[in-house]
Amino acid sequence: MKFTIQDPCQIVRKGFGDEIADDLRFVIKSVVGEENVIEMTPNKSNNYCCGGGGGFLQSGFTEERRAYGKKKFDQIIETGADYCITGCHNCHAQVHDIGHHFGGTYQTVHIWTLICLSLGILGPNERTYLGDDLKDVDVFHPESSLY
Amino acid sequence: MAESSIKIKGKKESFFMDKVKEILPEGGNLNLCLTCGACASGCPATGLADMDPRKFLRMCAMGMDEEVTTTPWVWMCTMCQRCIYVCPMKIDIPQLVFNARGTWPRDQRPKGIRDSCDMALRNPSNSAMGTAPDDFVFVVEDVLAEYQEAQPEFADMVAPIDKEGAHFFLNQNSREPVTEPDEMVPLWKILHLAGVDWTYGSKGWAAENYCLFLADNQCWEHVTRVSAKQADDLGCKVFLNTE
Numbered sequence: 001m002k003f004t005i006q007d008p009c010q011i012v013r014k015g016f017g018d019e020i021a022d023d024l025r026f027v028i029k030s031v032v033g034e035e036n037v038i039e040m041t042p043n044k045s046n047n048y049c050c051g052g053g054g055g056f057l058q059s060g061f062t063e064e065r066r067a068y069g070k071k072k073f074d075q076i077i078e079t080g081a082d083y084c085i086t087g088c089h090n091c092h093a094q095v096h097d098i099g100h101h102f103g104g105t106y107q108t109v110h111i112w113t114l115i116c117l118s119l120g121i122l123g124p125n126e127r128t129y130l131g132d133d134l135k136d137v138d139v140f141h142p143e144s145s146l147y
Numbered sequence: 148m149a150e151s152s153i154k155i156k157g158k159k160e161s162f163f164m165d166k167v168k169e170i171l172p173e174g175g176n177l178n179l180c181l182t183c184g185a186c187a188s189g190c191p192a193t194g195l196a197d198m199d200p201r202k203f204l205r206m207c208a209m210g211m212d213e214e215v216t217t218t219p220w221v222w223m224c225t226m227c228q229r230c231i232y233v234c235p236m237k238i239d240i241p242q243l244v245f246n247a248r249g250t251w252p253r254d255q256r257p258k259g260i261r262d263s264c265d266m267a268l269r270n271p272s273n274s275a276m277g278t279a280p281d282d283f284v285f286v287v288e289d290v291l292a293e294y295q296e297a298q299p300e301f302a303d304m305v306a307p308i309d310k311e312g313a314h315f316f317l318n319q320n321s322r323e324p325v326t327e328p329d330e331m332v333p334l335w336k337i338l339h340l341a342g343v344d345w346t347y348g349s350k351g352w353a354a355e356n357y358c359l360f361l362a363d364n365q366c367w368e369h370v371t372r373v374s375a376k377q378a379d380d381l382g383c384k385v386f387l388n389t390e
Contacts, residue, residue, distance in 0.1 A: 009227040048191050049227030055360025058259035058275075059222045064195045068223065071191045089320040089354070089389065112333040121336055123298060125329045144297040 001133060003032045003114075004040055004081035006072070006095055007047040008088035018044045024087055027111065031118040038079040048072055052094025069098035076106055082133065083107050085114065096129075107131040116140075163216055164207040167246045175239035180204055186230035186240060196220040200230045200240045207243055215243075216250040222257055248362035256361055263357035264366055273370050274321040274353035284308055284349055286324045287331070294332055304339040306331075309381060310346035316378035317345050317387045318354040345387070348377035354389050 005028060007013075012021045021044040029037055042048070051068035059065070072095065076084050084099070084106050086092040096108040109129045116122040117130075120138050124145035127135055139145075168174035180201075187199035198220035206215050226241035234240075253261065263275035270279050291306045307313060317338075323331045338345055351374030358367035378386050 009225070009229070013232055014228050042189075045232060046229070048189070049225050049229060051191060051225060053227055054225035055257070055260040055263075055357060056223065056225050058263050058357060058360075059257040060259050061219070061223055061257070064223045067195060068191045068225075089322070093322075110330070110333070112337060116333040116336055119340070121298075121300070121340075122333065123294075123329075126333055128327060128330065141298050 001032075001083070002036055002038050002079070002081040003028065003083045003085055004038050004076060004079040005043070006040075006050060006076075006084055006086045006088075006091050007044055008086070008091055009047070009049050009053060010088060012047070013045045021045065024111075027115070028085060031114050038081050040075040040079055048075065050091050050094045050098070052088075052090035052092075057090060057093055065094070066098060066101050069094055070102065073098045073102045073104060077104060081106055082131065083109050083114075085109055085111055087111055162207070162210045163212040163247070163250070164210075164243065167207075167243055170246075171239055171242055175242050176236050177204070177207070177238060177243065179236035180208065180238055181236060183235065185233045185235070186238075189233055190224075190230055192220070192224045195223045198223075200224070204238065204240055204243065216247050218247075221247045222260075245362055249364065251362075253361075253363065260357050260361045263355070264361045264363060267353065267356070267358060267370050268366060271350040271373055272321075272353050273351050273356070273373055274325075275355045275357050276321040276325050276353075278321055278325055278353070280349045280352075283324055283347075283352055286328055287347065290328045290331060291335070294335075301336060301339065304335055306335050307346040308352075309349050309377075312382045313344050313346035314383065315343060315345040315385050315387050316381065316383035317347055318374065318389055319347060319352055320354045320389060346381060346383065348374070348381065351375070351377040 007021050048071055050072040051065050056065045084095050086095055086108060092108055092110060099106055099108060107129060113129060121140050123140045124142050164177055168177050184201050187193045187201040190200050193199035196219050198218055221244045224244045226244055228241050230240045231237055266275050266277040267273045269277050272278055272280050272283060287306050287308060295302045295304060356367055356370050358370050
């Protein structure tokens with residue numbers, strides 16, 4: 001199972017630079033294993049924006065927003081990853097939407113989900129964005145499932 | 148600051164670009180374009196609305212004010228700043244875009260962005276979904292109690308609201324409390340296990356700021372000040388923005 005990383009423009013390029021992108025990778029590699037991370041290129045401070053920022057998601061220009069996101073979709077598909085980890089709320093919404101729209105089979109997941117999964121403390125109702133491959137793995141208090 | 152290499156006689160004195168230059172440090176380097184195209188070649192918005200960052204900047208420099216202040220492309224550029232990152236002259240094209248947004252009459256700016264901004268102004272939550280402070284407090288307390296019971300290992304977990312003197316003031320995108328409250332919990336667990344001293348605010352808790360994207364300076368300052376004041380009033384040391 002492979003994972004790729006969408007660097008958030010706001011936190012990385014516009015905020016703390018490659019240093020925080022490396023921090024993000026330290027956490028992700030600790031959680032999923034270094035050998036399971038496949039990078040997009042370019043990345044970190046030089047990444048392509050996914051198209052979820054700047055108000056684009058609410059602008060009404062849906063067709064244009066998806067055309068913008070096609071570059072990101074192609075990058076994700078190129079990695080062959082099963083999961084794209086997003087560190088930003090807007091990225092999560094956009095990467096999820098373009099995956100669905102362009103027929104990708106990857107899942108879009110928040111980093112907090114994977115951290116808790118790796119610690120064995122992810123309950124059955126906290127798995128909305130996990131695929132079938134991880135949905136039933138090491139469920140914390142499965143008896144509390146609402147589904 | 149270098150002089151503009153392009154002077155067009157017969158045009159009006161005050162170009163849109165000149166006004167933007169006045170408010171940017173170093174004039175945003177807006178006169179330093181080498182026309183290399185590094186910005187446009189790596190911009191996902193290139194080609195949308197028949198525009199790209201290099202073309203937009205050149206049109207501004209040429210004084211084509213009407214075209215640059217009416218093209219819908221300014222709403223398709225996310226102002227991600229990759230163009231600045233790759234530019235050998237570090238030209239601030241995103242600020243041109245932001246200020247071009249600001250020249251649009253407010254009622255003609257994209258309705259979805261405007262409505263999200265107006266929602267945030269309805270109450271002190273700052274939520275683009277209009278969620279009131281009481282509703283946020285109710286959801287957080289309700290979800291927390293549910294998890295403390297269902298997962299006894301987390302019986303001592305907290306999700307404080309308005310905790311005086313907390314180190315971190317954490318904000319929260321509205322989507323979780325409103326549409327998928329269980330998604331708030333993994334972050335609470337991580338903060339709990341790490342022993343982090345944090346709090347939400349009953350005011351200014353919402354992380355999104357669509358007034359900023361609307362280029363409505365007065366409103367986005369208002370929204371930002373509501374959040375900052377709440378963090379200050381509680382005596383928090385660090386403002387953690389999750390957006």
